Amino acid sequence: MKLTPLAVSVLSLLGQRPMHPYEMYSVMLERHEDALVKVRPGSLYHAVERLERDGLVKSLGTDRPTGRPERTVYEATLEGHEALLDWVRSGLRQWQPEFPxxxxxxxxxxxxxxxxxxxxxxxxxxxxxxxxxxxxxxxxxxxxxxxxxxxxxxxxxxxxxxxxxxxxxxxxxxxxxxxxxxxxxxxxx
Missing domain, CATH: 1.10.287 (Helix Hairpins)
Structure with a gap:
């Protein structure tokens, strides 16, 4: 499976600690990762769903803070961590064409x-x-x-x-x- 830059960023964040997608989005903006990866809430949620479908992240459950919408918290699986490391190794190993x-x-x-x-x-x-x-x-x-x-x-x-x-x-x-x-x-x- 080919990982998108956004999916790799999600795996990296979830390797640090479990998070819900909105928290991931907030952390990416705080760290200015939007300069490296196109980050939009809708595409982030879609990336998390694909990662879960592919077994690279898993849900730890859902909570509902008072006055807030329901939030599902995710963590990276061992397969997700390995996929992240493989992607980083490949990216550092050789130049890849980009099309700006x-x-x-x-x-x-x-x-x-x-x-x-x-x-x-x-x-x-x-x-x-x-x-x-x-x-x-x-x-x-x-x-x-x-x-x-x-x-x-x-x-x-x-x-x-x-x-x-x-x-x-x-x-x-x-x-x-x-x-x-x-x-x-x-x-x-």
Whole structure:
């Protein structure tokens, strides 16, 4: 069975302690895991149901706190823990292709005039600058709190990737602006 990133995140959380799905959702948002995994309440509940169907998590029972809806608490099974570890080993072992939108937009940018591309890349660069500043602040905060780096290493990685992306985009804008990167619209529409 192929696990989705959301299912793997659920297994990881349930490996720490039993939880109900709403608690999982809250913890993921608190830890900013939504920057790594697309987290929506509906998809989270669906992922938990699939994991239970596949025997990777099991229900420990249902409770109903006063004034609250009924909540089912889950824990990871031994099979679930092994599936999580297998997924992590595979992810760390070799590069896996991903299909983000930005590289495709770059591949198709030759359909636009160079000055339009420069303007759009400048907007992208601005939004990237805001994200980098936010990530730098988050890394500084965990360092101040002296949290072990093993628990936030992905933030350091993502920051390095965004900084490299920022440098590349700034250089590309410069190359387009100076004409070092010749630009020809591919199509006339």
């Amino acid at each position: 939108q930005f590289p495709l937009a770059l591949a198709l940018a030759n359909n636009l005039p160079a000055d339009t591309v420069v303007g759009l890349l400048e907007e992208y660069l601005h939004s990237l600058d805001l994200e980098v500043a936010e990530m730098e602040e988050a890394v500084a905060e965990v360092k101040r709190r002296e949290l072990p780096e093993a628990f936030w290493i992905e933030n350091d990685y993502l920051l390095a990737v965004r900084q490299a992306e920022r440098a590349w985009i700034a250089a590309t804008i410069e190359r387009l602006t100076t004409g070092e990167l010749p630009w020809h619209k591919k199509h006339q529409f």
